[in-house]
Amino acid sequence: MEGENLTRWRLALGGDNKTDGTGADLSEEQERLDMALAALYDGDMSRYKRMKGKGKGKGRKGGSESSAPYVATWLGEIRELFPQSMVKVLQQDAIDRLHLRELLLEPEMLENVVPDVHLVATIMSLGQLIPEKNKELVRQVIATVVEQLLQKLRMSTEQAVTGALNKSARKRNPRANEINWDATIRKNLRHYQRDLHTIIPEELVGYGRKGRKLKDIILCIDQSGSMGTSVVYSAVFGAVLASIPAVSTRMVVFDTSVVDLSDKLHDPVDVLLGVQLGGGTDINQALTYCQGLVHRPDDTIMVVITDLYEGGNRKRMFKRFADLVASGVQVVVLLALSDDGAPFYDQEAAQFLASLGICAFACTPDKFPDLMGAVINKQDLSLWVAQNINDNVQL
Numbered sequence: 379m380e381g382e383n384l385t386r387w388r389l390a391l392g393g394d395n396k397t398d399g400t401g402a403d404l405s406e407e408q409e410r411l412d413m414a415l416a417a418l419y420d421g422d423m424s425r426y427k428r429m430k431g432k433g434k435g436k437g438r439k440g441g442s443e444s445s446a447p448y449v450a451t452w453l454g455e456i457r458e459l460f461p462q463s464m465v466k467v468l469q470q471d472a473i474d475r476l477h478l479r480e481l482l483l484e485p486e487m488l489e490n491v492v493p494d495v496h497l498v499a500t501i502m503s504l505g506q507l508i509p510e511k512n513k514e515l516v517r518q519v520i521a522t523v524v525e526q527l528l529q530k531l532r533m534s535t536e537q538a539v540t541g542a543l544n545k546s547a548r549k550r551n552p553r554a555n556e557i558n559w560d561a562t563i564r565k566n567l568r569h570y571q572r573d574l575h576t577i578i579p580e581e582l583v584g585y586g587r588k589g590r591k592l593k594d595i596i597l598c599i600d601q602s603g604s605m606g607t608s609v610v611y612s613a614v615f616g617a618v619l620a621s622i623p624a625v626s627t628r629m630v631v632f633d634t635s636v637v638d639l640s641d642k643l644h645d646p647v648d649v650l651l652g653v654q655l656g657g658g659t660d661i662n663q664a665l666t667y668c669q670g671l672v673h674r675p676d677d678t679i680m681v682v683i684t685d686l687y688e689g690g691n692r693k694r695m696f697k698r699f700a701d702l703v704a705s706g707v708q709v710v711v712l713l714a715l716s717d718d719g720a721p722f723y724d725q726e727a728a729q730f731l732a733s734l735g736i737c738a739f740a741c742t743p744d745k746f747p748d749l750m751g752a753v754i755n756k757q758d759l760s761l762w763v764a765q766n767i768n769d770n771v772q773l
Contacts, residue, residue, distance in 0.1 A: 407459075414456050418472050453490035466494045473500055483508055488515045493522040495716070499606025503655040521647050527614045528646075531743060535618045538747035542754035543592050543624045558583045591626040593677055593754060595619055598668045600684035601631040603656045607716040608683050610650065611743045615715075617646040619750075628671055632664035633657035634689065660690035665698040675706035679753050683712045686724035686731075686738070696730055703734050708753055711738040715746060739763050 456468050469491060473482075482488065482501060491497055498520050501508070508516055561583040570577050597619075599605070599612045609631065620627040620643035628640040631653055642648040661684055672678050680702065688695050702709050711731055714721040721740055728738040737759040741749055745766055752762045 410455065411459055414452060414459055414468075417452055418468060418475060453487065457490070457492060462492060465492050466496070469494075470496050473497075483512060485512060485515055488512065488519055491519070493519045493526075495523060495527075495607050495610050498523045498610050498650065499655065502606060502609070502650060502653050503603060505654045505656070517647060517651065520650050523610070524614060524646050524650070527611070527743075528618070531614060531747070532618050534744075535615060535747040535750070536622060538751040539619065539622055539754065540624065542751035543622075545755060591677075592624045593679060594626045594672070594674060595628070595750075596668050596671055596678065596680045597627070597629045598664055598680060598682045598684075599629065599631045600659060600661070600664075600682075601633050601653050601655055601657075602659045602685075602687075604685060604722070605683065605714070606655050607718055608712070608714050609653055609655065611715045611746075612683055613646040613649040613653075615743075615746060616643050616649065620644065628668075630664060630668055630671075632660065632667075634660045634663075636664050636667045638667075658689040659684070659687060661686070661688045662690045662692075662695040662698055665695065665702070669698065669702060672702075672705070672707055678706075679708045679710070679750075681710050681712060683715050685713055685721055686711070686727040688724070688727065692727075696727075699731060699736060700734055703736065708756070709736050710749070710753060710759065711736055712741050713738055714740040715743060716740075717742050737763055739767050741767065 452472075453469070456465055460468065473496075482491070482497075483504065501516055501519065562579055562581075563577060565581055565583055566577050566579040569580055597612055597616050599609055601609055612629070616627060616629040619625060620629075620640075627643060628638070629643055629649065631637050631639060633654070634657055637652065639649050639652050642652060661682075665682070668680060668682075672680075699709065711728070713723040713728070723738075731738045748766065749762070752759065
């Protein structure tokens with residue numbers, strides 16, 4: 379076996395040269411990699427302290443010292459040793475494996491982490507535990523992630539939604555004072571009559587409705603603990619939608635209570651700081667509140683983001699969905715809005731929604747703008763899902 383492969387096995391297996399069976403020696407840089415990985419995957423930050431203090435610490439024995447003072451140092455070191463994409467994975471593994479959620483309340487921790495969606499979701503789950511003195515630093519971490527997401531998602535969302543709105547707003551058979559002559563001429567160029575030197579329009583295109591919002595969009599977001607990353611993306615998309623003049627956007631988050639965050643949509647950071655992840659789930663109560671926000675059912679889109687595990691009255695939840703559909707509201711259920719892969723969800727509930735004609739599926743953030751365009755244009759969503767959603771979480 380070649381030396382490079384032996385070294386990789388040595389780093390994967392851990393141990394030392396006497397016990398790992400590879401006989402591979404590590405360079406100084408590789409020793410640093412090994413120490414960083416051992417601290418995480420052996421679950422013992424105290425060993426990391428000893429290894430840092432003595433150089434090449436051998437063996438993988440446990441320790442009783444507190445790991446808190448050394449996590450910030452470890453976070454700084456992995457940023458030096460690994461590419462950023464790997465750092466995010468290691469951070470999340472550290473939070474899960476070493477139970478570091480409470481340590482994220484420490485300023486030195488917040489200063490050393492690489493901000494990403496999962497980190498923001500973890501911070502949000504800490505909620506009221508965050509000390510007042512750390513809140514500004516927490517805001518900065520969240521703001522960094524929000525800005526990254528806005529740069530990535532704003533343009534595609536605005537283009538998809540405004541394009542769909544413009545298309546849906548054009549009036550067919552308009553009155554004389556409503557005719558959009560520029561659009562009408564372009565639409566009928568193929569009907570130019572050479573002998574008459576004019577165009578005979580076969581289809582008139584009118585201006586959209588002015589002075590009113592074309593669509594009302596209601597985002598109804600489950601803020602139970604499992605929906606953390608979906609909440610982060612929802613806040614960003616909600617802010618973008620709220621900035622589009624032709625739509626009215628409301629955002630409601632819920633667990634066993636309902637909180638309307640619509641007045642904060644101008645700043646998605648404020649939205650996320652107003653979210654309290656965790657707790658139970660009462661979908662029926664949330665739908666009841668959102669139904670009260672519906673004033674124009676035929677022009678209302680309600681996007682419900684939840685895994686459908688109802689902690690309240692399940693039969694009433696089903697009836698509420700049925701009532702919304704019967705009233706003319708376009709209801710879409712996203713089992714997740716994230717890149718985290720196939721989520722756990724209540725399959726029986728999803729099948730019931732399918733019987734009502736409500737598509738329930740997981741959607742990645744990059745597909746959400748096109749999804750909204752399809753909904754605005756009242757396309758066949760089951761066909762859209764079949765063409766755009768690759769995983770098997772679709773009903």
